[in-house]
Amino acid sequence: MSQRVFKLADKQEIADDIFSLKLEASDDLALEFEAGQFVSIEVGDNQRRSYSIASPPQQSDHLELNISTKPGGVGSKYVEALEVGAEVKGLFPLGVFVYKPDASKPAFMFSGGTGLAPFLSMVSYELEVIKSGREVQLYYGAKFRIDVFAADKLEVWAAKYPNFSYKIYVEEPDAEWKGLTGRYSSAVEQWRNLGADFYMCGAQGMIEAFEDILEAKGVDPANIYHEQFY
């Protein structure tokens, strides 16, 4: 881990108040990290916020971050004000919530909101680099339809790789949402096959509730990995 300086090469609003930032290194050093890690960005005087890396490690020329500015704090205000070309300072890479390739068992991934970000990196790494054929199932919950991002990327992977599937649940759907509704925890309650690795990322409440469900079903805690955003 070291202090790095990046340049904001691109910024796009990819869903309601969710921004994709593309960071390039300001030096000639490669951006080496493991799928699932994060960067701790200087968002003010002595103030840092952590953001998971959504791009995969095989793309070592830039980092993509997917950041919600809905929380509205110092990090959100910093991201809202950032303009393309700006200098961004961060500690990189950080974190132990990393993807562990293991073709002997499936990987089930559960995300809420921008908790999808590290899974975009992990799934790309497994499907496009590891290529073990491991079954990967991704569950992604969003509050509203307009919060959903990266659905096109998930659809491309699902069409191309038969071992990958995903389900998006919208908790409070509007008339335009044609997909699954409510929370995915109800689906998991029905599961029988629990010999898998379980990865989860999002808010504390979601992670704790989910761990309780899995452990009550007899899942070995050693096979459960989580990253808590807040």
Ligand SMILES: Cc1cc2nc3c(=O)[nH]c(=O)nc-3n(C[C@H](O)[C@H](O)[C@H](O)COP(=O)(O)OP(=O)(O)OC[C@H]3O[C@@H](n4cnc5c(N)ncnc54)[C@H](O)[C@@H]3O)c2cc1C
């Ligand atoms: C390891 C790690 C990785 C993270 N990766 C990402 C990421 O990829 N994308 C991302 O958007 N955020 C991510 N976060 C959350 C991020 O670091 C900030 O906490 C968040 O952006 C809020 O910062 P803020 O300064 O705007 O608000 P703060 O002033 O820090 O918090 C304001 C309020 O918002 C709540 N809150 C914090 N985060 C969220 C959230 N995501 N949604 C709803 N409410 C929230 C807090 O509990 C608090 O009550 C990550 C956090 C950790 C610890």
